[in-house]
Amino acid sequence: MGDTTVTTPEGREQAVPHSVADTADRAGRGRPRRPRTPRRPRLWFEILLIAVSYWTYSLIRNAVPEQKAEALRNADRIWELERQLGVAVEESVNHAVNSVTWLIVGMNYYYATLHFVVTLGVLVWLYRSHPGRYAATRLVLFTTTGIALVGYYLYPLAPPRLMNGQDFVDTVMVHQTWGSMASGDLKNMSNQYAAMPSMHIGWSAWSGLTLFALASVPWVRLLGLVYPAATLVVIVATANHFWLDAVGGVLCLAFGYGVALLWYGSRPYALPRQVPDGGEGLPAHRPRLPRSRPEPDVRSGREPARTAPEPARTDPAGQTPP
Template identity: 40%
Template sequence: MIHARSGPVDPEPDISVRPPLVRELFLVAGLFLVYKLGRLAANGHVEEAFRNAGHVWDLERVLHLPDEGAVQGLLLHGHTLVQAANTYYYYATVHFPATLVFLVWLYLRRPRHYVWSRRVLAVLTGAALALHLLFPLAPPRMLPAADLVDTGRVYGPSVYGDTPADDSLANQFAAMPSLHFGWALAVAVGLVVATRSRWRLLWLLHPLVTLLVIVGTANHYWLDAIVVTVLLSVAYAALRPPARTHRPRRAPAGQAAPPATIPAPGAYASGTGTQVSGTGAFEAGTGMCASGTGVSGTGAYGAGERTTRARLPGIRTRRTPELPARAPRAHARSGARR
């Protein structure tokens, strides 16, 4: 018999579709630069931003959306909780690092999904920057009608400068749509699609926590998250995810996969019978060798001679022990009674 190893092997990432690293570094750095410049370009529209904020606040009341103050009230129960929320919102803590780690992991382990997710993030960010320019919006923490606390300034840490109109670090009037929530949702969806764990839906906790943080810290309205979700849905509709590749099932831990048995092409035969390869039984009266694919008379020799064994290409074979030769014995014809 011939034994071939058939244990499942975790396939390596398809490096043939992985983009060149240097090109991707320049591309991602360029997209980030455009993101920062676009947000700063929309800065300074103070009167329009506050006017739009009043319209958004009134529209949320018409749509009967939950009050942002109810979420903030949960955070204001303790200093530790509200400071943790401010830290989570901080760009250098979760927003940028989580997205960067997500892209690096996809680039190394899921190149096809990396290309798809990078395109989705680029389309989403470009559409968001266009809205920032067309619809400047003051956050609810600046709107007197909202009566919300600026948790970053009161409890710290604060992301923004003291004068919103002259803030050179970030555009405080770019609330619509929320890229905080949009990027978090894109990261979660990308991981759900790219991974196979039964717990992969837990990645959706990241955008859920982000939503509660951006609303509870009074940096965004509910509509900011709704609009960016619509934009992301359009991006996903236009950019289809890569097809899943089939992976063989892994053997349980500590248990080796059973070897596949392939019948040998030849066997030893005596003058009166032939051994069927892979079964260990003799088929009397045939005088021929049965192979794994059909009956063949070329693989058998007379009594006491060794059978020539053909090797299948690429398969390791195991030597069959030689059977002792047996002398032929005469058979009496039926009907001749001694």
Template identity: 45%
Template sequence: MTTTQPLESTTEATERTGDVGSTATASAPGARRRSWIPGPLLPQKYRPTNRPKLWLEIAFIALGYYLYTLTRLAAPSHASAAQQRGHDILHLEHYLGLNFEHTFNHWVYSVRWLAFSMNVYYATLHFIMPIVVLVWVYFKFPDRYRAVRTVMIAMTLIALFGFYFYSLAPPRLLHGGDFVDTFKLLNPWGQTATTSDGVAGLGSSTNEYAAMPSLHIGWSTWCALVIAHLARRRWVKALGIAYPFCTFAVIIGTANHYVMDAVFGLVTLALGFLVQRLIQGRKVFAPAPVPAGGAPLPRQPDGSAGAPEPDDGVSAELVRPSIHLKT
């Protein structure tokens, strides 16, 4: 006579068979690994994961950039203090063995086409690349967009505190530093005088001492991380990863930043990631969680699912064991 055993779930089956990998995925319904970072600080209704309206996002970013520019220009210059801090940083870098700015700057200027190209790079890509990356993420990875954008905004706001409270003369403006001001001597726009933004005639309306931290490094590294995590093609990932390294060479070669500016640019970026985690309570590049009772998010262009389906312990697939014979 044949008998059939009662149905059992895959959770029970894998526990009996000792499949470690499967057991890990099927354990503790709804369980999440604890993180040392507290959060989220905002209630669920203020943490949407859908893509925001385009016109509203454009207005929001435009307003944010206007406030960034306004605050940056309003920062006190304190020329004497900025000059002293520049010499202090050079002394610190000499002690740490990082004071190669002077040698590299003079070498770049000796190769005129390279210095000219770096001037163009410095004055353009700093603003173009973040916009391109934001637009790309907005349309291709809508469930990641809010988290990615929050990191950049938080990083920029934190940098404004550095601009305001720590005016710093960049190497090209440092008295007695013997650095070559490539923008002044090789202006890409054909003018005899220019600011660190590559625009002539704006010396009185821009804060030339807003050098610490370097947002050129912060923004370019942010772009690199986004591209490296979300791009599908390897050559695109490689270009994204190379971008901050090229930017670092440019800011040192044109004497617009010290090495320590770049270091604190990375620190500012890390703080931006921390702020995003505190606010939203999830990793930046992780797919957005599926709302309770909601349908799974659409599959992303990289082939991964929008978010893992919830394991409620009830919807596990039922399996039928083999039939046993009794005599």
């Protein structure tokens, strides 16, 4: 619908401008959807969300059919591929580290505990120190974990320690250490054939990148880089994963960052550190409206000068004319 026109006494047509609301409505129709604005996280909701999400993750992961025969065949294929490429180092690392008892025992406990402790600790730190970036960074973690569940279903894979005809050492069984959900008496509580992708790598890389990007203390940032690298050594040395499983974990993490980027329109770490006082990502107080000013001269583009009131004129007799 075009602009309404009126005819002036001079015979020229002038367009009557639309209202501000009409203009904003028209502009909004062709504008892409505004990215979601970070909100202030709520403690009770985050605790509930993390608890329910991990319970659901464990339930689905363990409910995936073990598909033992297919998982073993996939393990043989990966091992053969690595041997052809000359990168099949898992068995050598497994035997070398297993020969140092204190080292392999420490790695067994590392594998069983830090996976959860560090990830949860980084979440708590984000909540307290970077509330404006918390939701977006948490979305990366949750999306990474969710896509991993799809991988467990579509590509069952046995860990190296369960392969037939190979000489890998199950370090938890040999050294009788506590904590592995895939060995000993606890093996029936976990799907042992869900090795691809490795969430030990996915979660540790998420934790490490978050610390490196946001921490202000230099040694903490350095620790953020060391942590996923050390985790890679641990998962290979304990024969719980091929190193290609780590590649799968990194790909899942990249997918998670992509989702967060699309959802928030920005990298999680580039968002504001704090949420505004309004709590909804909006200003806490309405901005003050500008004071009314004289209408500008449309033809000249200049605003009229402010002048003092003109004094009343008088005739020579001293009387004010009517």
